[in-house]
Amino acid sequence: MIKVLFVCLGNICRSPMAQFVFKQMVEDRGLSDQFEIDSAATEGYNEMCHAGIHYGTRDILTAMQVPFEEHYSRRIRPRDYAYYDYILAMDDSNIEYIQSIVGVDTDNKIHRLLDFANKPRNIKDPWYTGNFDETYWDIVEGCDAFLKYLKL
Numbered sequence: 001m002i003k004v005l006f007v008c009l010g011n012i013c014r015s016p017m018a019q020f021v022f023k024q025m026v027e028d029r030g031l032s033d034q035f036e037i038d039s040a041a042t043e044g045y046n047e048m049c050h051a052g053i054h055y056g057t058r059d060i061l062t063a064m065q066v067p068f069e070e071h072y073s074r075r076i077r078p079r080d081y082a083y084y085d086y087i088l089a090m091d092d093s094n095i096e097y098i099q100s101i102v103g104v105d106t107d108n109k110i111h112r113l114l115d116f117a118n119k120p121r122n123i124k125d126p127w128y129t130g131n132f133d134e135t136y137w138d139i140v141e142g143c144d145a146f147l148k149y150l151k152l
């Protein structure tokens with residue numbers, strides 16, 4: 001079982017998008033039994049507000065026919081580091097924040113999602129850009145590249 005935790009700042013836009021895009025890719029390849037997939041935030045405010053998935057993420061997932069369930073923001077916890085095999089962040093600032101919560105990445109589990117792509121880069125935050133389409137295609141690219149990295 002490969003356990004993957006996608007992480008962003010709020011866990012309402014990018015990381016739940018990645019969670020459900022990756023879940024669908026894995027299902028399409030008949031690999032669901034091999035993965036456990038979830039997502040989390042670095043900040044705690046959306047967990048405190050019991051925030052669900054942002055409407056922009058819901059809309060693009062619906063438009064792209066990617067199934068999703070309800071997901072409520074939760075903050076990453078120190079014990080997630082031991083539990084998950086891959087902690088996949090959206091940008092550099094997520095990585096710094098994750099490390100401040102879980103400690104030093106001794107097992108090399110923490111990566112940016114697009115570090116697996118041909119052009120490693122951050123995934124911009126649509127909370128600020130308003131561009132959920134761009135985020136979606138970056139996430140598809142990253143998830144696809146991650147599966148190739150796993151040789152699956």
Ligand code: 4NP
Pocket residue numbers: 008009010011012013014015045046125126127
């Ligand atoms: P995300 O976007 O990290 O992609 O989920 C954000 C969502 C909420 C906030 C910031 C970024 N916020 O400030 O509440």
